[in-house]
Amino acid sequence: MRHAMISMVVLALGLVTAARADEYALDPAHAAFDFKIQHLGLSWTSGRFNAVEGAFRIDPKPADCAFAVTMQTESIDSGNKQRDDHLRSPDWFNAKQHPQITFKSTAVKPVEGGYEVTGDFTMHGVTKPVTLVLKGGGSAEFPKGVQRTGFTGSTVLKRSEFGMNTMVGPIGDDVQLSVSFEGIKK
Amino acid sequence: MPDPVAILGAMAAAGAVTALVVLGFRRLGRGAAAGWPLAVGLGFLAGAARLGFHPRGLLATDQERLLLVVVPLAVAVEGWLALRPQSPARAALLRGVVALASGPLLLLGSVYLTGGAGGWSAVERILYLVALGMLILIPWLSLTLLQQRRAGPAIGMAISATSLAAGLTTMLSGYASAGQLALPLAAALATVALATRVVPSPGMPGAIGVGSICLAGLLVIGRFFGSLSTLHGVLLGAAPLLCWLADWPPLGFLSIWPRRLLLATLTLLLLGTVVWQAQQQFLKHSGSPVPGTAPAPSMQDYLDFAR
Numbered sequence: 001m002r003h004a005m006i007s008m009v010v011l012a013l014g015l016v017t018a019a020r021a022d023e024y025a026l027d028p029a030h031a032a033f034d035f036k037i038q039h040l041g042l043s044w045t046s047g048r049f050n051a052v053e054g055a056f057r058i059d060p061k062p063a064d065c066a067f068a069v070t071m072q073t074e075s076i077d078s079g080n081k082q083r084d085d086h087l088r089s090p091d092w093f094n095a096k097q098h099p100q101i102t103f104k105s106t107a108v109k110p111v112e113g114g115y116e117v118t119g120d121f122t123m124h125g126v127t128k129p130v131t132l133v134l135k136g137g138g139s140a141e142f143p144k145g146v147q148r149t150g151f152t153g154s155t156v157l158k159r160s161e162f163g164m165n166t167m168v169g170p171i172g173d174d175v176q177l178s179v180s181f182e183g184i185k186k
Numbered sequence: 187m188p189d190p191v192a193i194l195g196a197m198a199a200a201g202a203v204t205a206l207v208v209l210g211f212r213r214l215g216r217g218a219a220a221g222w223p224l225a226v227g228l229g230f231l232a233g234a235a236r237l238g239f240h241p242r243g244l245l246a247t248d249q250e251r252l253l254l255v256v257v258p259l260a261v262a263v264e265g266w267l268a269l270r271p272q273s274p275a276r277a278a279l280l281r282g283v284v285a286l287a288s289g290p291l292l293l294l295g296s297v298y299l300t301g302g303a304g305g306w307s308a309v310e311r312i313l314y315l316v317a318l319g320m321l322i323l324i325p326w327l328s329l330t331l332l333q334q335r336r337a338g339p340a341i342g343m344a345i346s347a348t349s350l351a352a353g354l355t356t357m358l359s360g361y362a363s364a365g366q367l368a369l370p371l372a373a374a375l376a377t378v379a380l381a382t383r384v385v386p387s388p389g390m391p392g393a394i395g396v397g398s399i400c401l402a403g404l405l406v407i408g409r410f411f412g413s414l415s416t417l418h419g420v421l422l423g424a425a426p427l428l429c430w431l432a433d434w435p436p437l438g439f440l441s442i443w444p445r446r447l448l449l450a451t452l453t454l455l456l457l458g459t460v461v462w463q464a465q466q467q468f469l470k471h472s473g474s475p476v477p478g479t480a481p482a483p484s485m486q487d488y489l490d491f492a493r
Contacts, residue, residue: 074304081471085360085413090248096296096304096411097247125246163242166363 021064024149024183026054031181033071037159038172047078047087049101056183058137058149065108067117067134069179071101091166098125113137114151126162130155132179147185154178188362192237193369200233200370204377212385216269222389223264223396226374227257230400233370237363245294248407249364252400256288260399264392278327281395285323288399289315292406321420322402325427329398332429333391340446342379342390344426344453345397346372351457352405352422358464361412368404371397398426418460428453 028051036046054069073095076087088095105119106129114135121130132155139149157175160168204225211221234253241250263280272280290299297305298314306314333341353368378393405423408414428449431437437445 082360082468083472085471086362089361089364089412090407091361091363094247094411096298099297099302099304 021057021059022149023186024056024058025186026052026056026069027148027182027184028052030148030150032179033069033181034178036176036178038174040170041172045078045083047076047084049073049075050077051075052181054181062108062110062115065105065115065117067103067105067108067119069103069181073099073101092164093124098123103130114153117153121157123157124162124164128161130157132177134179148182149185150180150182152178152180188357188366193366196233196236196366196370197373199236200229200373201377203232204229204374205381208378208381208385211389218386219268219389219392220265222378222387223261223268223392226371226378226393226396226400227261229374229377230257230367230371233373234367237366237370239367248292248296248411249367251291251294252403252407253367255291256284256403257396257400259284259287260396264389264395267395268389268392281326281330282319282323285326285399286316286319288322288403289318289406292403293410296410298410318406321423322399322406325402325423326395326398328430329426330391330395332433333394336432337382337387337390339379339382340432340449341394341426341429342375342382342397344429345394345401346375346379347453347457348422348425349375349397349401349404351425351461352401352408354461355418355422355464356404356408356412356414358461358468359408359412359414359418361408361414364404364408364412368401371400371404401426418464421456421460425453425456428456 031052031054032048033052034046034048036044039045049071051072051074052069054067056067057065059065073093074088076084076093076095078084078087087093090097093101101121101123103119103121105117107118109116111133114133114137116131116133118129118131120127132153134151134153136151137149139147141147155177157177158173159165159175160173207221207225207228211218211224214221231253234249239249239253241247241254243250244254245251263284267277267280271277293299293315299306299311301307329341329345349368349372353365353372355365356368357365359365375393375397378387378390378397381387382390402423405414405419409416409419431449431452432445437448440448
């Protein structure tokens, strides 16, 4: 009888542990929020936001998972300072007026190998729903004692829908966003 | 990239609208004076519209706040002062109110006023906004005063040339659309300056006032929303003030034409140096990569991975 009780308690504790959501802080050193946009229909110009922060929650119930990311517009880096200065100006991101680009999930669904995440994406002062599939979710311990997980995904945005209309035509309207990030378990 | 054909079209539109308004107001008696500041304001707006300026509201962007709020305010003040001349103190007070309001208006909703990364603290905000108001007001007051004392096209041409240089410098500093706006302003000011040679110009001080605040506004948005350097902004803002040297006693030994030639040379030298320096910086920074700063784990961390 006593053994049965102990077994039940251990099982219950195990279930509680298994059902617990894991909170992660985004690791900026292992996060890439890249964009790619067509130039004159000839080539693709790519860049990234260097200052990124965020957090996410992985729950056994996918609907309770959540993702939130903030990118500092000022940290845009396309590998060319002159172009970056122009990208920060009101002709493009208007970094002084809209210093952050944010994403906050509103719905998460399970898909094979990851999650389909829908959320509010705010850029250039305009908020629109955006959906992307994040694949991954494996785990690793690195460095020792630090638990990590990571995801990778991509989506396409129309910049004109966010009020960013400069030179639509010579510079593509579609912006390919690709994200890849790790989170450190809190 | 700036389109030279579109810019030339905008300059032509600005010049044409300015000339039409000046000519249209010519026969209005006392009202003719109010036509001059209005001509510069409308010419500037016509050029901006020709460049594709389409407002989404009144206050959403820096350019909307400049073109739809600050410029009309300056035109209203100068137009009113042209119609109903006030004492110098009262005129200065009116201009001072608009100049002090221009800083917060132009920076409305930006990190400078709302705080956050790159923004100003409460104390900094007050100090910077007062300084900004003074930097807008001083050229405005002094150039209108100078124009009242000395009629003619020189001051208008000086602000026009400065607008041209400010446009090029702002474009080279990464804010293309604001830089382009300065070129129709240059055309509008050159038109009123040339018009002083053709028709009576009772409202020229008002036109100088509007031109001065338009130029200051463009420099402010170029500096705070683009990457125009403080030094270039200050030098460009101060360049038209060289016109005061014409009245400088040590230059009294020169007759009028050598003195004008000297001043024009000095002004163009200053403006040319600023544009040249901005171009050198543009060339230097085109293609230079920004080094990454992300911290990396140690080699040992990699060697220990998955052990």
